[in-house]
Amino acid sequence: MQPITLKGRRIVEGQCKAEALVSKKPISFLGGVDPADGKIIEKGHELRGECVKDKVLCFPHGHGSTVGSYVLYSLAKKNLAPKAIINQTADPVVVVGAIIANIPMIDQIDIKQIETGDLVEVNACKGIVKILKRRES
């Protein structure tokens, strides 16, 4: 397929190529993601049970306690962090978390264009997300 290029805003620089994990709902890192294994544990969340490790994690925005920023640091220290974070609208909790955990991050991306399982390339320095390959159905 022809790669689809989405342009957003650089929040934390860095590059990677990995599989996307897409959530339509916001994510609260405090209480919503288990810092011990990187799995989403929020009750009723569509991605409950999925692991964020090494994924390009796409979600509209964060919510909940600012302590959530520290959860991202803790995940990174245990090699359980996502490879990149793509948001519709960046919020302070996720921005601070991505900075301290050094996770490439872009916002102002229409995440509805991306589907779980797509292979995506992130160039956060340029604020670009490229969908290289659609999920094999």
Added chain:
Amino acid sequence: MHLTKEEERIYDGEFGWANQICMKILVRLGELFNATKLIPISSAHVSGVSYKTLGDAPIDFLEAIANAGVKTSVKATLNPHGIDKEYLCKKLSSDICKKQWQILEYFNKMGFKNSLTCTPYYLEKLERGAHLAWAESSAVVYANSVIGAWTNREGGPSALAAAIIGKTPDYGVHKAENRQPKVLVNVETSLRNETEFGALGIFLGKILEDKIPVIQGLQGASQDHLKQLGASLASTGMVNMFYRNNRKVKVNELEKISVAKEDIRRAMEELTTTATQKPDLIFIGCPHCSLREIRQIADCIGTRKVKAETELWICTSRFIKEKAWKYTEKIEQSGAHIITDTCAVVAWTDKLRIKTIMTNSAKTAHYAPTLSKAETTLMPLKDCLETAFKG
């Protein structure tokens, strides 16, 4: 964002990893909110100190940053943590206490003072118009509205970064144009006690969104009343300040809201989830008591004794407790506990088997069902104390 030469050097890592991370947090947050520069602050106040609310996740980061040798560059204070040395420490597992002391040690290593209070504004006189970087939403509203200092509602990590760098990005209510009122609130009933002021805050927080109100009808409100109003306003809403009447504003340009007696009654009712007359805990001191409140409690208690098996906590800062020793001794003789450094919201009340809490604080009544898994009764101070003496 425009950075000075020195700020740029910190940003580029010339002063080490920890300073760089702190500068990055401030700059990126600034960019997010369209700030064009950083401004110096006179103090920072950090929330997220209690191991109960933090959990294990932040310990790694606090350890790394403390061990990197960075130091606070302005007066930097801490919110309450999860234990109190004299009383609760003895009732909780040593594992919990050890983790809590560890967190505190990292903050101390960075130069934070062990203020351990949600009322840093009692510790020293603040200048009107001073720029601050405070977390703890109740203190933010008090600083902006009662004292006239200027602070956004920081998160724990951004307040920490501001404490280290000594600056904050210039956005939000640091700019005069963002401090303009948008709503005129007319309180049509006279509020009789601190609890009703708290209920007003809970009610308004839900409907104001981020619109700053001018609240008419607060004549006779004491600073302690306004403290309750602000604390609960921040619990349910996003707004970081309010004005009282007598302000020169073009009233006809503002959206108008009226608050009736019935609205206050209903808000009070919703904050009471149990009808028990024998709560496991009677809790006064959210936000932490002022000197005047401690005196008021001592006067109200007189020579009466708290009934056996009734737990009465009066929470305040270590600073105020020392200043109020004449009254606190008298209060403790009644069988009540003066507890410093913590409160019923950030302490492990559930591990102490506290399932019902009676309080005069609308903020506590709002948070206790979720944060402490407790049922609540919201009552004014006098009724809370009466219950403690009746048993």
